[in-house]
Amino acid sequence: MTTVIQHINWVGFRTLVAREITRFLSVYRQTVFPGVISSSLYIIIFGFTLQRRISSINDVPYSIYIIPGLVMMNVITNAYNNTASSLLQMKLLGQMQDMLITPLSNLELAISFIIGGAARGFINGVMVLLVGMFLTGMPLEHPFYVLLFLLMVSWSFSSVGLIIGIMAESWDNIATMVNFFITPLIFLGGVFYSINMLPEFWRTLSMANPIYYVINGLRYSVLGGGAADSSIGLSLFAAGVMTILFTVAGTYLFHRGYRIRQ
Amino acid sequence: MPAAIEVRNLTKTYEDVPALRGIDLTIQPGEFYGLLGPNGAGKTTTIGIITGLVKLQGGTVSVFGKDIVRDYRFTRSQIGVSPQDFTSDWFFTIEKLLYFQAGYYGITQKEAAPTIERLLEQFGLTAKRDSKIRQLSGGMKRRFQIAKSLVNDPDILILDEPTAGVDVELRRMLWNYLRGLHREGKTILLTTHYIEEAEQLCEKVSIIDEGKIITEGTPNELIRSLGKGGVEVHVSGWEEAMEKRLTNLTFAYEPSEDGGRVIFTVDNPEKELTKIVDSLSSNGCTIHEVRVTKSSLEDVFIELTGKAINE
Known part of the structure; x- marks a missing residue:
C-alpha cells in the first residue's frame, strides 16, 4: 500500500x-575542522603578529577586530560549497533522479538543499566564533544579532x-565562482581592515560590495557599535536583501527544473 | 477502473530534434507490459516523462486516472522506478540509502523497516547492508537498484533495462522475482534489449522506433500477424516441372545428394502443413522429413524496424 501525500x-x-546534514558531518575533517584550523592560524599569525604594527582599529585590538570577518568568511564559503x-x-552520480521521481516538490527539494x-x-561560523572567544577573550555584545x-x-x-550547483556541469564551474568572485569579495569586504584605511576611490568601491555590510554587521553584533564601519540597519538590510534575492532566484531555477529535469 | 498508465499523443523535442512523435500507450492495472525499441527510439524518454524525470512538452499522461503534472504527488507515489544506469553514492550504506528513498516517498523509518528488511533478504543483500554502492559487484548493484525501486511498495513498477549486463543466473532470478510481483497484481512496465525477456515475461508489448509506436499486441499476436513461418520438407522424386504445379505456394528448392529440401514460406505453417504435404505427395514426391519453423518476436522486430534491437 503506497503512501499518498x-x-x-x-x-x-x-x-x-537529515541526509544533507549527515552527509557533511560524516566527513567533518573536510567540512568543519579546516575552517576552524585556518581561522585559528589567521588569529595567531595575522592577529598576534600584525598587532605589533596595527595595535587597534576603531579602538578594538587587531587580533579581535579580524574575528567577525573570519567568521563570515567561513560561513560564506562553507554554506556555498x-x-x-x-x-x-548528485547530478554526476545519478542520485538526483532518485529524488526527482518521488513525491517531493521542487520547492521542498530546493529548501532542503539550502x-x-x-x-x-x-x-x-559558531565554531570559529567560539575559537576566537577562546583565543582572544573576545566579547559577544549582541548575541541575538550574531545569531541573526x-x-x-x-x-x-x-x-x-x-x-x-544547478547551473554547474563540472567541479571547475563551482571553483570558479569561489576563486574569482566569492573569495575576492570577502577579502575586499574588510575582513582584515577597516575601509576607512583605504583611499577614497577604493573606499567608495568597497561600499558596493554586499559582503562588506554583513562583515560589519557581525562586527557590530560581536564587538559593539564603535567597531563597525557601517550601521547595523544598513547591514541588516543588505543581509535581508541577499537572503531574499538569492533564495528566490535559487528556488525559482529549481522550480523550473532548469538543468535538473530534462 | 482507469488504466494504470495512459499516455496520449506524447511529444518531446530536444533542441529541435524530435525524440517522441506522438506516443500512445495504455497499460491496464496488473498488466506486464514491454516497450521494445532500438537505442534512441524513445523508450527512456517515455519512461522519464511518466516518472517526472523529463518535462512533459506535448500530450498527456495519467496514472490511475490522475494527471502526472497536476497530481504528481499521487502519481509518483504509485510508481517505483529502476533506471537503466546505476546510481552511486560516496557517503552512505545501501541500507541507509533504502531508508532515505522510502523517506522521500513520505514513509517514516518505522513504517519502512519491515519492507526494507524483506527487500534486503529477497535480493540477497542482507550481508551487504553496511556496504557502500561502490563495494558491490555489478549484479549486486542491479539487485540494489531494483530493491530501491520497491521501497515504497508501488502499484506500478517501471524497469528500464533491468537485466542489462547481468549474468544468466541473476537474469533468471530477476525474471522469477518479477513474475512473482506480477502474480501479486503489480503493473510492470519493462524496457529491454533482450527480446527473449519480453517474450518470456510480457503479456503485451509495443515496438517503438524513431519516437513512434509501430505496433502493439501480445507477443503471440505480433508473431502471428507480422511474422513469417516456414515449412521445410526433405523429399526425393522432385522434378523441375513441380515448380509450375505448385503455383499457389512460395517456396525454394535446394537439391542435395539424398534428394532435396523444399522450403515453403507461409504466414501460418500449422495451417498450411497438410496442404503442402498433400501437394507434394500427389505430385509424386516422397516425403522423408517435415519441419515447421516459426518467426520469433525478434524477426517481427527486424521486419518492422528494419534493424536489430541492439543496433
Whole structure:
C-alpha cells in the first residue's frame, strides 16, 4: 500500500534535510575542522603578529577586530560549497533522479538543499566564533544579532550554492565562482581592515560590495557599535536583501527544473 | 477502473530534434507490459516523462486516472522506478540509502523497516547492508537498484533495462522475482534489449522506433500477424516441372545428394502443413522429413524496424 501525500511532504523534506546534514558531518575533517584550523592560524599569525604594527582599529585590538570577518568568511564559503558540491555530485552520480521521481516538490527539494548548506555554514561560523572567544577573550555584545547574521548569511550563500550547483556541469564551474568572485569579495569586504584605511576611490568601491555590510554587521553584533564601519540597519538590510534575492532566484531555477529535469 | 498508465499523443523535442512523435500507450492495472525499441527510439524518454524525470512538452499522461503534472504527488507515489544506469553514492550504506528513498516517498523509518528488511533478504543483500554502492559487484548493484525501486511498495513498477549486463543466473532470478510481483497484481512496465525477456515475461508489448509506436499486441499476436513461418520438407522424386504445379505456394528448392529440401514460406505453417504435404505427395514426391519453423518476436522486430534491437 503506497503512501499518498496531500499537501506538504514533511517526511520527505525531513529526510532530505537529515541526509544533507549527515552527509557533511560524516566527513567533518573536510567540512568543519579546516575552517576552524585556518581561522585559528589567521588569529595567531595575522592577529598576534600584525598587532605589533596595527595595535587597534576603531579602538578594538587587531587580533579581535579580524574575528567577525573570519567568521563570515567561513560561513560564506562553507554554506556555498556544501550546497553547490552536493547538487553537482548528485547530478554526476545519478542520485538526483532518485529524488526527482518521488513525491517531493521542487520547492521542498530546493529548501532542503539550502537548509543543508546553511547548517554547515552556521556550524562553521559558531565554531570559529567560539575559537576566537577562546583565543582572544573576545566579547559577544549582541548575541541575538550574531545569531541573526549567521543565519541570514549562511542561508543566502547556501542559496548561491544552489544556483551555481544547478547551473554547474563540472567541479571547475563551482571553483570558479569561489576563486574569482566569492573569495575576492570577502577579502575586499574588510575582513582584515577597516575601509576607512583605504583611499577614497577604493573606499567608495568597497561600499558596493554586499559582503562588506554583513562583515560589519557581525562586527557590530560581536564587538559593539564603535567597531563597525557601517550601521547595523544598513547591514541588516543588505543581509535581508541577499537572503531574499538569492533564495528566490535559487528556488525559482529549481522550480523550473532548469538543468535538473530534462 | 482507469488504466494504470495512459499516455496520449506524447511529444518531446530536444533542441529541435524530435525524440517522441506522438506516443500512445495504455497499460491496464496488473498488466506486464514491454516497450521494445532500438537505442534512441524513445523508450527512456517515455519512461522519464511518466516518472517526472523529463518535462512533459506535448500530450498527456495519467496514472490511475490522475494527471502526472497536476497530481504528481499521487502519481509518483504509485510508481517505483529502476533506471537503466546505476546510481552511486560516496557517503552512505545501501541500507541507509533504502531508508532515505522510502523517506522521500513520505514513509517514516518505522513504517519502512519491515519492507526494507524483506527487500534486503529477497535480493540477497542482507550481508551487504553496511556496504557502500561502490563495494558491490555489478549484479549486486542491479539487485540494489531494483530493491530501491520497491521501497515504497508501488502499484506500478517501471524497469528500464533491468537485466542489462547481468549474468544468466541473476537474469533468471530477476525474471522469477518479477513474475512473482506480477502474480501479486503489480503493473510492470519493462524496457529491454533482450527480446527473449519480453517474450518470456510480457503479456503485451509495443515496438517503438524513431519516437513512434509501430505496433502493439501480445507477443503471440505480433508473431502471428507480422511474422513469417516456414515449412521445410526433405523429399526425393522432385522434378523441375513441380515448380509450375505448385503455383499457389512460395517456396525454394535446394537439391542435395539424398534428394532435396523444399522450403515453403507461409504466414501460418500449422495451417498450411497438410496442404503442402498433400501437394507434394500427389505430385509424386516422397516425403522423408517435415519441419515447421516459426518467426520469433525478434524477426517481427527486424521486419518492422528494419534493424536489430541492439543496433
